Amino acid sequence: MFAIVAGGGKVGATVARTLLRRGHEVTLVEQRADRYERLEQEFEHQIQLGDATEMFVLERAGIARPAEIVIAVTGDDEDNLVIGQLSREKYEVERVIARVNDPRNQQLFDLLEIPQTVSATQMVLGLIEHEVPAHELIHLLELKKENLEIVEVEIEPGAPAAGKRVDELALEDARLISVLRDGKAEIAVGSTKLQAGDQVLAILEPGREDDLRRLLLKR
Known part of the structure; x- marks a missing residue:
């Protein structure tokens, strides 16, 4: 499975790290230069610097290959919503998971038909694993x-x-x-x-x- 993870904070880095450990292909996208430089030492060519709300950044990350799943877990709900919408509507990514930081924004995600929203790292991984079983726990x-x-x-x-x-x-x-x-x-x-x-x-x-x-x- 090829996944794009938008957001290199604690949640995004943990999700990307876990998917890589389980044998999946991942591109992590982070827009903060300081965080990118720190994560680059670990993820090397599997991380890119850029704003995932921009189409050219998503395309550079490989969304048109196509990506089988896009996971938007930045700390900004507006960014996660835009990334989710672009992935679904523009690139027709089959599965999109978006993090909702503020529960008051949940209704907006529902209205714009982002079907899977989560608020914790483990729930993100659980959603992924249910769709991509690896004969593991x-x-x-x-x-x-x-x-x-x-x-x-x-x-x-x-x-x-x-x-x-x-x-x-x-x-x-x-x-x-x-x-x-x-x-x-x-x-x-x-x-x-x-x-x-x-x-x-x-x-x-x-x-x-x-x-x-x-x-x-x-x-």
């Missing part, structure tokens, strides 16, 4: 106060858990919450029998994903 929600997180994973054919009941799994630091199969969700109980292709929600402590990977993904 998808981090949906972090419960900081409880030091827990909720993840989603699709059971792969040949995984140790395929064909087994939930109570047969050796899960010490994770609990399965629900199983989605053929569009129908059910609460995961001990007698629930898992199948390849099931989408499973689980709750666990951060950093304990390896147990789930071992059981739900093919070795």
